Amino acid sequence: MGKSSFRACLLTLASPVRVFLFGVKRKFITSLIQVEIKMTDNNLGSKLMTAEEAVSKFIKNGDQLALGGFTVNRNPMLLAREIIKQGIEDLHVVCHSHGQALDLLVGAGCVSYLEIAYGGMGRFAPTCIRFRKAVCSGLIKIDDYSNYQMSLRFLGGAMGLPFMVTKSGLETDLVKIDGFSKEDRGKRKIAKKKLEIARNPFGAENDTVVLLPSLNPDVSIIHAQYVGEDGTVRIRGLTFADLEQANSASRVIVTCEEILSRSEIRKDPDQNSLPPFLIDAVVKAPIAAHPTACHHFYDYDPTHLRMYADMARDDGKFQRYLKEWVYDIPDQETYIEKVGLSRLAEIKADPILGYAPGLNRK
Amino acid sequence: MTGYSKLEMMAVAAGRFIADGDVVFAGTGISMLAATVAKRIHAPNSVVFFETGGIDPSLDELPMAVADPRVMAGASMNSGLIESFSLLSNRRLRTIAFLGAAQIDRYGNLNSTCLGDYRNPTIRFPGSGGACDAASLASGFIIFMEHEKKRFVNKLDYFTSPGWLNGDDSREKAGFSRGGPVAVVTNLGIMAFHPTTKEMILSQHYPGVSPEDVSNNTGFELDLSRTSEVLPPTELELKTLRDKVDPQRLILS
Structure with missing residues (x-):
């Protein structure tokens, strides 16, 4: 503190x-x-760095990593690719509903443990493809919660509380089946218990509640639209559980589309999401959420996501995807070039609507 | 306009469950169609919101995921998950959720996690997402299913989202103060739940489908004694669905 x-x-x-x-x-x-x-x-000077610097400075093997964004939206893709490139492994990923960044990290073998509510990419991959393969072949250890439960766990961590309470999930396998082994419990950042069913001290004799262990991830990675020169973060559109994740983590890395002047970002503080002193690294990187969407900047990229889904289904093709779109890309400028101007024009968001109207999403 | 697809029948049938003023917790796909067609016809004061935090968006284009930027456009407000699940649980509101699943049992309990053993599954699905939360906390929920024996099962491979648990008053006894499944809308008809035993019953079958067809595609015994034929989609319902709700044919195609 x-x-x-x-x-x-x-x-x-x-x-x-x-x-x-x-x-x-x-x-x-x-x-x-x-x-x-x-x-x-x-x-901002000392916090402003490249993705390469941010990942090597703040993420290490075995870390508990909270992924910002939600399925097809605002995934911290540049940071995910950088984690893969640096060969960081044995990560313990914690998230609610996740998509592209999760699938890439799992597929590239960076993840050992996963606590999650949902792994899917809408109609492009109703269940994330590499995620499904990894779970079915036992390549990762997984423990399931619900979206609300995971969000509450981040909020609990942010509030400095040991646990949170909910009625969600009573009697289901989400509370009855522990995905992690007894040997793993209590090690690393894995909670001693998945959860606890307790009597409601304020309710009737047999009224029960679910107690969920709070989360305090080592690192939270987020993509935002704006960061001010003072380090203030502004997320437009839905914040998902990004704020709870950032507020609960020991370190926070933010990539952003634009950097605003101090006076600009402080002109309308109502719109701001996170204060500067919670942010450890800021990476200025346009299009860093591609192929997922970034509200008011660009839509998700249906063509890329279809291509990814096709390549992810085949082990060999997936390795080719990693080579072409991750390992062989030295920096974000090269990535943007590879995506291409015509594609970027296709997915460019309408300034009022925030998405690309009429985009072919079939 | 005599011809209509099963998908259109399902969307319209599910939409009819929405009352004016309901606060609807929607997923994507067919539930989007149901919620939007209801809002445009008989429930203009119903409100659609998404677990991601988008509240009452204009939905000029259909979202293909709950985190689609289309759930953020023209919205009353954009928030986050904590806020949206608080709305879902709000005691002042009648919140109705639409859910899908891979498996359902006779009490409307759902599996959207995996087939086979959880630790060594044969197939993995995306997982609960907000489904378990909606089934636990909303005032009620409606389920969309493909009507197949392998989906309407005696025992779920994994129990993700709570329906009527073991029937009778078991849901209430377990600590859920409200909610529970209201109906199951499938490609063959509409199932409801017995008022006291909470066992699934056939409530309505679609034109051209016999009650026996429904029973033959169900993996447990289904009470057929109370069923009647459903009213097919009206011209207004079909026109609204095709011209206003999904003109791009993102879901209807």
Whole structure:
């Protein structure tokens, strides 16, 4: 907490007056505005890095990793590809409903343990293909929860609570069957117990509830539309459980479409999602959620997702996909080039609607 | 307009369960059609929301997943999962959920997780997602199924989402204060649940389908004594479905 509070202090110091004093002290003979820009540049400075730097600095083998986004939307794809490229393995992934980034990470062999509610990509892959193969062939250890349960577990972690409570799932196999072995329980970041059925202390004699262990992932990775030069994160459209995930994690990496000036992002704080002192790394990377959607920037890419589904069904073709779209891509510029301008024009979002109207999604 | 597909019949039949003012927790696919056709015809004040947090979007184009950016456009508000499941559980609201599954038993309990042993499955499905939450917490839910013996089973391979549990008052006794399955809409007809035993019964069969056809495709005994033929889709219902709800034929095709 010490580090965070220190950063919080710095944040409050960043008022124009303080900035002005700071500027005078540093003998900047320049206008207040220029000093402010300089100051904010410095603020993001150490956190602004490439995907390669962010992943190597903040993600290591065996980490518990929370994946932001939801099935076809705002998956942190660039970071997922970078994790694969760096050969990070033995990850313990925690998520609610996930799609493309999960499938890629599982398919590339980066994941050992998975706590999840849903693995699917809409009509392109009703069940994620590499995920299904990995589960059926025992390549990963999996434990199932529901979406609400997983979201509550992140919220519990964010609130500093040991567990959360719900009525969801009573009597079902979600609460009766533990996907992890007794030997695995209590090790790493795996909860001692999957959950606990308890008597409701405020209810009738036999009224029961489900207690869910909170989650505090090592790392949370998120793709957002905007980050301010001060580090403030702004997500447009649905936030899913990204905020709970970021608030519960020890480290947070954010990729973003655009970086806004400090004054721009603070003009309308109502629209902002996460404060700067929770963010450890910011990667400026347009199209970093492709082939999933990023509200108001681009739609999901049906052509790419169909191609992926086709290639993922075959082990050899999947390896070719990884080579072509992950290993052989040195940086995001090359990736964008490979996707191509005509495809990007096809999926470009309408500024009002937020998606690409009339896009062929069949 | 005499001809109509089974899918259109199912969408219309399910839509008729939605009352004006209902707050509908929708999935994608056929449930989108049902919710939207109801809203455009007899339930203009019903509201559709998604587990991802999209509340009352305009749905000018049909979303193909609950995280499709189309669930965010023209919405009353865009929130997140915690907010949407809180709405689902809100005591003031009559929340109706649409769910699909791979297997269903006679009490409307659902499996959307796997076939075979959970730790060594023969087939893996996507998993609960929000289905278990909706089945647990909504005021009621409607299930879409392909009517096949292998799907209407005596025992689920995995029990993902709670229906009437073991029938009678077992759901209430287990700690669920409301909800439960209202109907199962299939390609052959509409099943309901006996008011006291909570066992599945045939409520309505589609034109051209006999009650025996339904029974022959069900893996457990189905009470056929109360069934009647369903009213086919009206011209208005079909026209709305084809011209307004899914003109791109994303689901109807």
